[in-house]
Amino acid sequence: MLKLFKLLGNKRLFVILIGLVMFIALMGFTLGPRTTLSWPEKFLRDTVGFVQNIFYKPAGYIAGLFEDIGNMKDIHKENEELKIALAQYTREKARFNFMESENIELKTALNFTKAQLEKNNYEHHIAQVVSVNTDPNNRSLVIDIGERDGVKVDMSVTSVDGLVGVVSKVSNFTSTVKLITTMDVKDPNTNAIAVTSLNNHKTFGIIESYDEKTDTLLMTGIKEDDPLKEKDTIVSSGSGGLYPQGMIIGTVDSVQVGEMGLLRTATISPSANFVDWKQLFVVFTPEVLE
Known part of the structure; x- marks a missing residue:
């Protein structure tokens, strides 16, 4: 039984040593000058990108939704202001037309009375x-x-x-x-x-x-x-x-x-x-x- 534990302990140590060597080799390989990514880096980047894409799009939609709501409020407020301005313009235009018509009538009347006064x-x-x-x-x-x-x-x-x-x-x-x-x-x-x-x-x-x-x-x-x-x-x-x-x-x-x-x-x-x-x-x- 004691021999078995020793054997298993040696195997564990051996596996750890092998893993350490491979890790050191991988680090040396990735840190060296190269133009392409290794497959672990590619896998890691793709995984991170996929996860980011899953979370980023809904977050972007939500952020855009709140932004659109804010813009809608601004547009609604601007429309209300434009409606008020249009109503005011309509009232002023009607008032101006009435005053202009009345002014023409009074001018005509004034010219008439002046002509009559001068004559008779x-x-x-x-x-x-x-x-x-x-x-x-x-x-x-x-x-x-x-x-x-x-x-x-x-x-x-x-x-x-x-x-x-x-x-x-x-x-x-x-x-x-x-x-x-x-x-x-x-x-x-x-x-x-x-x-x-x-x-x-x-x-x-x-x-x-x-x-x-x-x-x-x-x-x-x-x-x-x-x-x-x-x-x-x-x-x-x-x-x-x-x-x-x-x-x-x-x-x-x-x-x-x-x-x-x-x-x-x-x-x-x-x-x-x-x-x-x-x-x-x-x-x-x-x-x-x-």
Whole structure:
């Protein structure tokens, strides 16, 4: 038994010695100058690379995921800021367009009133339309200035384009305007308009009725030798005192021979737009201003 242990001990020692020699030889071989790797090095490198690849890819995916989440947060925040900026831009653009439109309207109104003031020395007070009555028997509208603003019954009301009507009722803060489209020769309360032509100083006539079918005013009392012709601009002559001189009424569509053959009539297209009401003007004559 003792011999057996000695034999096994010698074998172990022998194996250890052989292994040590091979290790020293391997170290000398790997440390020497060479251009290629030995198979143990290759095996070791491949094993390490394989293990690193197994762990690196998921770690890279996870790191990339967190990075993408961070980027998404930044993009979301940036999108929210852009949406807010776009909404603000839209509001500002709408506000700018509204102000620009209003500015154009006011400039047009200013030019209109300046031209009228230079010609007839009238004052034109701007008024906003509050409501419109479309009843065929009582076409009228209400404006937002009244007695406290100096408005009185029978004052003329005009738009930038032409005469609209006359003030029929006045309250403290508002006024009712009777439109010229309600004029009827059969109505004893109709306020006839003495008119002339802006294109000559010889024309004279009276407007006292409106034709709903043709949307035109009828001008009567025109003398046979009157130089009135188509496309002439018709304005108030100032005779009678109700309508100030120079109020634009409309344009001549046609001139016809009267029923008796001595006087002629003419159809006039109103210059004022009786559909889209915005700003109107109440005309203050010098007599009223005094």
